[in-house]
Amino acid sequence: MSDPAVLEIVQMEDGEVILRAAESEGEPLLSIRISDEAADLLRDNRFEVAREMIDHAITRTRLWDGEEDEDEQSQGIVH
Numbered sequence: 466m467s468d469p470a471v472l473e474i475v476q477m478e479d480g481e482v483i484l485r486a487a488e489s490e491g492e493p494l495l496s497i498r499i500s501d502e503a504a505d506l507l508r509d510n511r512f513e514v515a516r517e518m519i520d521h522a523i524t525r526t527r528l529w530d531g532e533e534d535e536d537e538q539s540q541g542i543v544h
Contacts, residue, residue, distance in 0.1 A: 471486065472494070473487045473488075474512075474515070476512050480499065480511065481496055482511070482512060482515035482516070483495065483496045484496075495519060497515040499515065
């Protein structure tokens with residue numbers, strides 16, 4: 466079994482929130498860009514919203530297992 470990856474969530478200078486391997490400067494594994502209009506509504510909560518989105522992707526799906534559940538694939542839920 467391989468060692469678990471150490472990941473970090475980082476808010477970039479332009480407001481984009483990324484998920485990347487810790488201490489990596491390479492391409493992010495995931496990025497979330499929130500529009501200026503949405504950022505105005507979120508105020509200081511932009512990072513927390515992005516963090517919750519990433520947490521959901523990791524803990525409530527099989528995104529990182531490489532397997533896709535048929536039920537999740539067919540739901541097509543838009544938030």
